[in-house]
Amino acid sequence: MSxxxxxxxxxINAYLAQHERKELVRFLTCGNVDDGKSxxxxxxxxxxxxxxxxxxxxxxxxxVKSGTTGAGKIDLALLVDGLQAEREQGITIDVAYRxxxxxxxxxxxxxxxxxxxxxxxxxxxASTCDLAIILIDARYGVQTQTKxxxxxxxxxxxxxxxxxxxxxxxxxxxxxxxxxxxQDYLAFTETLDLHDIRFIPMSALDGDNVVNPSxxxxxxxxxxxxxxxxxxxxxxxxxxxxxxxxxxxxxxPNLDFRGFCGTIASGIFCKGDQVTALPSGKSSTxxxxxxxxxxxxxxxxxxxxxxxxxxEIDVSRGDVLVGxxxxxxxxxxxxxxxxVWMAEQxxxxxxxxxxxxxxxSVSGSIAMIHHRIDVNTLEHxxxxxxxxxxxxxxTLSVNAPVVFDAYKTHKGTGSFIIxxxxxxxxxxxxxxxxxxxxxxLLPVSVEERAAxxxxxxxxxxxxxxxxxxxxxxxxxxxxxxxxxxTVLETPDASLINAIKHAGLICLAINDSAKLADKxxxxxxxxxxxxxxxxxxxxxxx
Numbered sequence: 001m002s003x004x005x006x007x008x009x010x011x012i013n014a015y016l017a018q019h020e021r022k023e024l025v026r027f028l029t030c031g032n033v034d035d036g037k038s039x040x041x042x043x044x045x046x047x048x049x050x051x052x053x054x055x056x057x058x059x060x061x062x063x064v065k066s067g068t069t070g071a072g073k074i075d076l077a078l079l080v081d082g083l084q085a086e087r088e089q090g091i092t093i094d095v096a097y098r099x100x101x102x103x104x105x106x107x108x109x110x111x112x113x114x115x116x117x118x119x120x121x122x123x124x125x126a127s128t129c130d131l132a133i134i135l136i137d138a139r140y141g142v143q144t145q146t147k148x149x150x151x152x153x154x155x156x157x158x159x160x161x162x163x164x165x166x167x168x169x170x171x172x173x174x175x176x177x178x179x180x181x182x183q184d185y186l187a188f189t190e191t192l193d194l195h196d197i198r199f200i201p202m203s204a205l206d207g208d209n210v211v212n213p214s215x216x217x218x219x220x221x222x223x224x225x226x227x228x229x230x231x232x233x234x235x236x237x238x239x240x241x242x243x244x245x246x247x248x249x250x251x252x253p254n255l256d257f258r259g260f261c262g263t264i265a266s267g268i269f270c271k272g273d274q275v276t277a278l279p280s281g282k283s284s285t286x287x288x289x290x291x292x293x294x295x296x297x298x299x300x301x302x303x304x305x306x307x308x309x310x311x312e313i314d315v316s317r318g319d320v321l322v323g324x325x326x327x328x329x330x331x332x333x334x335x336x337x338x339x340v341w342m343a344e345q346x347x348x349x350x351x352x353x354x355x356x357x358x359x360x361s362v363s364g365s366i367a368m369i370h371h372r373i374d375v376n377t378l379e380h381x382x383x384x385x386x387x388x389x390x391x392x393x394x395t396l397s398v399n400a401p402v403v404f405d406a407y408k409t410h411k412g413t414g415s416f417i418i419x420x421x422x423x424x425x426x427x428x429x430x431x432x433x434x435x436x437x438x439x440x441l442l443p444v445s446v447e448e449r450a451a452x453x454x455x456x457x458x459x460x461x462x463x464x465x466x467x468x469x470x471x472x473x474x475x476x477x478x479x480x481x482x483x484x485x486t487v488l489e490t491p492d493a494s495l496i497n498a499i500k501h502a503g504l505i506c507l508a509i510n511d512s513a514k515l516a517d518k519x520x521x522x523x524x525x526x527x528x529x530x531x532x533x534x535x536x537x538x539x540x541x
Contacts, residue, residue, distance in 0.1 A: 022101060025234060028110035028125045030149040031135035036166045038096075040135065040204040041111055044226065045100055047211035104230045112149075119389040120342035123152055123429060127415070130234045131160035133225075138171045138201070142184045148375040150185075154192040155338055155391070155431060157411055159237050161197045162228060169203040173216040191378055193408075196232075200225055238301055243267025243323030244405070244413050245275075246358035247315055251306055259290055259306040260315055262359065265412025267323060269307065270298040275321045277313055278403045279331045284311040301412070318360035320403040320413065327409060333401050334367065334436035339394050341386040343420070343427035348385050349394075350451030352482075353427070357402050357416040364398030365452065386428075395436050407431035422482065449503025453484040455540045457500040461508045461516035462530075464523035471507045473527050478505065483540050491515060505539070 029037040046056075096111040110125035126132065132153045136146055153161060163185055171177045178201045189197065200209055201217055202225065208214035211226045223231070248262040269275070269286060276283045289296040290306040299305045307321065315321070322329055341347045347366060355364040370393040372383035386392045407414030418428035450457055462471050471487045478485045485505035488495060493515050499506040508516050518537070520530045534540050 022104065022106045023235070024106050024108070025131070025229065025232075026108045026110070026129045027131045027133060027229070028112050028122075028129045029133045029135060030112045030122055030126070030153075032137060032140070032143040032145040035135035035137045036204045037135050038111055040133070040164065040166065040202075040210065040225075041098060041109055043204045043207055043210045044109075045098065047207050047226075102226070102230055107229065119148060119152070120340065122149060123156065123340045123342070126153055126156045126158060127429070129156075129158055130237060131162065131232065132158045133162045133164050135164045135166045136181055136185070138165050138167045138174075138177055138181065141181050142188060144376050146185075147188055150189060150194070151192060151373075151375045151378065152340070152391075154189075154194050155340075157193075157407060157431070159194075159196055160232055160234065161194055162225070162232075163197060163199045164204075164225065165199065165201045166204050168201045168208065168214075168217065169206055173201070173208075173214070175217075175219045178220075198222070198228060198232075200228065239266040239410055240268055240300060241266075242325040242327050242329075242405075242410065243269055243273075243275075243321075244329065244410060245269060245307065245321040245323075246360070246413065247317055247319045247321065248359045250316060257308070258312070259308045260321065261304075261306045263304045263412075264299060264301045265358065266301050266410050267325070268298055268300040269305075269321075269323055271296075273323050275307075275309070275323045277315045278320045278322055278329055279401050280314060280319070282313040282315075284309040284313050286310075318358075320358065327405065329403050329405055329413065330435050331401050331403055332435050333399070334395060334397050335404060336370075336393065336395050336433040336436055337407075337416070337430040338373075338391060338433065339366070339386065339418070339428050339430045340391050341388060341428050343425070344388055345427070346385040346387050347418075347428060348451040350448040351454060352421060352452060354419040354421055355396065355398055355402075355416055356419060357404060358413050360402055361419075362398045362400050362402060363421075364396055366394050367397040368395040370394060393433070394430075396430070404432050406434050446501060446503055453482065453503060455483050455503075455505055456538065457503050457505065458518060458539050459496045459500060459506040459508055459516040460534075460539075461510075461514075461519040462522050463510055463519060464521045466522045467509045470522040470527060470530075471509055474530060475507055477527060477531055478540070481540075 029040060031037060098109045098111070100107055110129060112122040112125040134146060134149055134153070136142060150161070165178050165181050168178070182199050186197070200222060201220055202209040202214070204210060208216060209220065209224045211224060213224055214220070244265040244267055246262050246265055247260045251257070251259040251261050269289065271286055271289055273286050274283060275286060287308045287310045289299050290308065296305070320329065339347070349366045349369055352363055352365050355362055369383050369386065371380035372386065372390055372392045374381060375391060383392060403413065405413045414432045416430045416432070417426050418430065419425070420427050446457060462474070468489070475485050475487055483505065484503070485507055486499060487507045487509070488499065489509050491508065496506050496508065496515055518539070520533070
């Protein structure tokens with residue numbers, strides 16, 4: 001909802017133009033379960049007069065049925081907790097987005113869940129935010145999930161943190177309690193890359209220090225939350241020094257026009273500037289910067305524009321145009337990154353995924369997990385896999401050179417997602433640390449070979465009159481579903497062991513049954529029966 005202005009009734013076009021020019025701030029609320037995240041957003045909207053009358057009436061009616069604030073009080077959390085499951089349990093599950101504006105700025109709020117099993121949702125909500133509001137229940141202080149979310153905020157490069165010490169009314173507005181929480185939080189974040197941390201004591205339920213100053217906490221000399229949101233400086237957070245333009249689409253409507261469309265990831269591009277297309281290294285100059293409203297003399301992040309070049313050089317989707325820069329972009333097929341794993345199925349080194357970095361998608365795998373990070377203590381632990389919601393430092397290997405930067409300096413070209421090739425679901429998100437160190441290449445292990453093909457090396461004997469035909473049909477079915485196997489018609493123990501050592505599934509026929517790990521009679525079991533049995537027995541996955 002928009003800030004109320006007299007221009008709405010007198011000059012709507014002037015109001016819309018004024019609203020469009022306002023600075024956009026994206027922020028999220030996160031913290032432990034029941035710290036009051038949704039209530040805070042509801043209070044922020046309510047006290048700022050940002051709720052429509054019909055919305056307020058609906059929430060008042062729902063407060064009687066689903067509210068958690070007691071008789072006679074409106075449950076403002078219901079403005080944000082829209083899912084039926086959320087209202088029934090009194091928790092946030094999905095990431096809920098709300099929009100509002102003041103006379104100075106317009107805001108997008110992401111209300112993220114606090115439960116550990118929804119940490120991946122929190123990482124998703126945080127990925128585009130400029131600042132984070134981390135709520136802490138004044139009764140309990142810094143909790144495990146508070147640390148987890150603070151670490152993820154640091155990892156995702158959020159530079160401004162507002163620590164909202166909520167429910168101060170339940171600790172009698174104690175200054176000593178507030179100071180203790182402040183000290184504990186600062187002690188935990190000493191090793192995190194967080195530089196702008198602000199603390200505000202508040203009661204979201206009653207509105208203390210949310211929009212208006214609290215009369216019960218006169219000892220607090222800072223500003224209320226709304227005033228802080230309006231004044232916090234975020235304009236200098238973007239990188240306007242190193243120009244990066246990932247090409248999303250080559251626009252060729254006729255013989256006389258060839259433009260490269262995309263969103264500027266960082267830096268400034270001016271008409272006449274020299275640019276270089278990576279990874280090819282070919283250079284040209286910007287002939288025109290085209291937009292729907294006409295041509296521009298210059299464009300900057302995060303504008304979406306079309307660039308035309310003076311020379312006909314080979315540029316396609318996934319390439320990156322770079323201009324003036326102090327830090328050169330890197331072109332390599334290996335890099336180190338922090339990965340947040342978001343899938344129920346564990347991440348296994350060697351398995352092939354699709355890596356989507358900016359506008360480029362390439363096949364690749366996690367070559368090595370250096371360590372898993374304990375988000376509660378920040379300690380590093382050895383790990384062979386990453387489970388759901390775990391974070392690790394890894395080396396990734398892709399099948400073609402890609403253009404990238406360190407996430408710390410370039411978010412747009414330093415972040416990527418990991419996509420499962422079979423389900424097409426996003427299973428992980430990564431932040432690039434830098435180029436892979438030139439270290440000695442280790443021998444390929446049996447485990448790595450198996451992980452590459454999503455299978456366990458196994459010798460399978462197929463018996464019966466149709467064994468030979470069934471073996472080759474099964475080999476085809478395994479191949480079509482991404483697995484690697486080979487048929488062995490002549491029994492040989494050394495060959496079977498060599499095939500298993502190579503990470504393959506050996507399909508042995510008839511007389512090889514005694515040398516095999518598993519056996520199927522093809523006269524009794526169909527091809528689908530055998531395939532499904534292999535899945536159930538975790539031979540393939």
